[in-house]
Amino acid sequence: MAKHFQNFIAGEWVAPAGGDYFENRNPADTDDLIGLFPLSGRADLERAVASAKQGFERWRRTPAPARGDVIRRAGDLLVARKDEIARLMTREMGKPLQETRGDVQEGIDTAYYAASEGRRLFGHTVPSELRDKWAMSYRRPIGIAGIITPFNFPLAIPTWKIFPALLCGNAVIFKPAEDVPHTATVFVEILLEAGLPPDVIQLLHGRGEDIGAAIVEHPEIPLISFTGSTATGSRVGETCGRMHKRLSLEMGGKNAQIVLPDADLDLALDGVLWGAFGTTGQRCTATSRLLLHEDIHDQFLDRLLARTRELRLGNGLDPDTDVGPLINEAALEKVTGYIEVARQEGDEILCGGARATGGALDRGYFFQPTILDGVRPGSRLACEEVFGPVLSVIRFKDLDEAIRINNEVAYGLSSSIYTKDVRAAFRAINELDNGITYVNAPTIGAEAHLPFGGVKQTGNGHREGGWEVYDFYSETKVAYIDYSGKLQRAQIDTYGAAQG
Numbered sequence: 039m040a041k042h043f044q045n046f047i048a049g050e051w052v053a054p055a056g057g058d059y060f061e062n063r064n065p066a067d068t069d070d071l072i073g074l075f076p077l078s079g080r081a082d083l084e085r086a087v088a089s090a091k092q093g094f095e096r097w098r099r100t101p102a103p104a105r106g107d108v109i110r111r112a113g114d115l116l117v118a119r120k121d122e123i124a125r126l127m128t129r130e131m132g133k134p135l136q137e138t139r140g141d142v143q144e145g146i147d148t149a150y151y152a153a154s155e156g157r158r159l160f161g162h163t164v165p166s167e168l169r170d171k172w173a174m175s176y177r178r179p180i181g182i183a184g185i186i187t188p189f190n191f192p193l194a195i196p197t198w199k200i201f202p203a204l205l206c207g208n209a210v211i212f213k214p215a216e217d218v219p220h221t222a223t224v225f226v227e228i229l230l231e232a233g234l235p236p237d238v239i240q241l242l243h244g245r246g247e248d249i250g251a252a253i254v255e256h257p258e259i260p261l262i263s264f265t266g267s268t269a270t271g272s273r274v275g276e277t278c279g280r281m282h283k284r285l286s287l288e289m290g291g292k293n294a295q296i297v298l299p300d301a302d303l304d305l306a307l308d309g310v311l312w313g314a315f316g317t318t319g320q321r322c323t324a325t326s327r328l329l330l331h332e333d334i335h336d337q338f339l340d341r342l343l344a345r346t347r348e349l350r351l352g353n354g355l356d357p358d359t360d361v362g363p364l365i366n367e368a369a370l371e372k373v374t375g376y377i378e379v380a381r382q383e384g385d386e387i388l389c390g391g392a393r394a395t396g397g398a399l400d401r402g403y404f405f406q407p408t409i410l411d412g413v414r415p416g417s418r419l420a421c422e423e424v425f426g427p428v429l430s431v432i433r434f435k436d437l438d439e440a441i442r443i444n445n446e447v448a449y450g451l452s453s454s455i456y457t458k459d460v461r462a463a464f465r466a467i468n469e470l471d472n473g474i475t476y477v478n479a480p481t482i483g484a485e486a487h488l489p490f491g492g493v494k495q496t497g498n499g500h501r502e503g504g505w506e507v508y509d510f511y512s513e514t515k516v517a518y519i520d521y522s523g524k525l526q527r528a529q530i531d532t533y534g535a536a537q538g
């Protein structure tokens with residue numbers, strides 16, 4: 039009998055009001071049932087909002103350094119349980135253990151950065167234009183933050199959002215992706231063990247179209263942070279625009295690795311293998327386009343093909359596995375659909391192109407690492423996010439053309455260039471339209487203490503990580519203190535002229 043997991047609402051682990059649950063199965067072995075998780079609805083959300091409002095009133099008054107201490111303890115608990123969490127994460131979403139350990143590490147890094155921010159949260163103090171008057175800005179909490187997260191980084195992405203939201207003094211309602219509810223449950227247990235007041239965090243499991251949409255639409259949740267598909271992000275954006283909510287969106291990518299002829303080709307090869315097929319291509323930063331200079335195109339592809347064929351697919355708990363499964367049946371259908379599109383568009387399938395089967399693979403959602411050559415700029419495989427192990431190869435003649443091809447897609451998350459030429463590298467940094475550019479490193483691998491996000495259709499101008507995310511989760515307040523004892527009129531009694 040599978041275990042029933044619960045929501046965390048108003049300080050207790052509780053069953054959903056409607057009494058319905060969904061199954062959480064291992065994508066590498068669908069016979070493996072991890073547990074049953076609540077399908078939440080509006081009644082659950084109403085209870086969570088009422089409790090979070092109370093939590094917010096207390097938490098907003100807790101000094102920021104004390105809020106930081108709770109987050110530091112959460113970081114310590116993540117350190118102590120790193121291996122255990124990595125294992126349960128691999129079991130529920132498939133990526134190999136070294137990657138899920140990295141995912142937990144990203145959460146630890148984010149915790150310690152957030153904890154230290156509790157002793158900064160800088161405002162500005164600036165001179166007033168009037169005498170005996172003081173002017174300054176500082177940061178205030180906003181209210182309840184609705185946090186909606188994807189499956190591909192089951193711990194890291196929730197920590198990117200929840201730690202800064204809490205550090206800034208907000209309460210949180212957390213809705214994790216349906217594919218990874220177990221990691222989310224353990225994360226909330228850790229927050230509570232670290233000493234977070236129980237009404238400051240509420241965990242609601244369920245479907246995006248039900249409980250996710252209800253959170254976005256709730257008038258008492260003024261702050262929404264969403265990472266997921268562009269289509270869903272557009273709907274979230276419409277609602278938040280209509281309701282004047284503060285919204286951070288992190289959506290798709292179509293990230294390119296550019297290889298110039300002078301590059302260290304061994305390094306470029308290692309980079310594209312990791313960027314394209316790490317996490318089974320299911321990162322918004324995944325390398326999904328490889329732009330090869332015509333002089334090295336053929337030899338580079340030959341070597342890439344040989345290395346790709348050596349990749350071992352399997353259960354991520356097996357230390358020999360390089361590439362795990364896709365997340366679910368719908369992902370398998372989506373990626374398979376794109377191979378059909380590639381065929382219709384006349385792309386050449388150099389390897390892969392189908393579900394991976396045989397032995398234990400038959401029980402999971404495995405897909406062969408796939409390389410498509412001759413992909414034309416402007417075609418669907420050159421422009422659309424696949425979110426799977428599918429790499430589109432495009433040939434170019436010079437750096438100008440490579441930059442143009444990189445920039446002509448709707449997305450703008452990350453890009454990468456391999457070259458030894460410092461002039462080419464700096465031109466790329468300046469001219470590639472992306473939030474992040476890597477030089478001699480793959481398109482994946484952002485560090486937790488730098489701003490993360492993309493331009494154009496990837497986001498809506500906000501950044502996660504680093505120092506910038508604290509602006510999103512707090513409101514600027516400005517205070518003027520006039521101790522002159524008389525009426526001083528800004529812009530009129532300039533520089534205290536009235537006083538002589």
Ligand code: UN1
Pocket residue numbers: 144190191320321322323324481482483484485
């Ligand atoms: C994502 O793909 O949604 O830069 C996040 C990286 C990771 C985070 C990826 N640190 O690849």
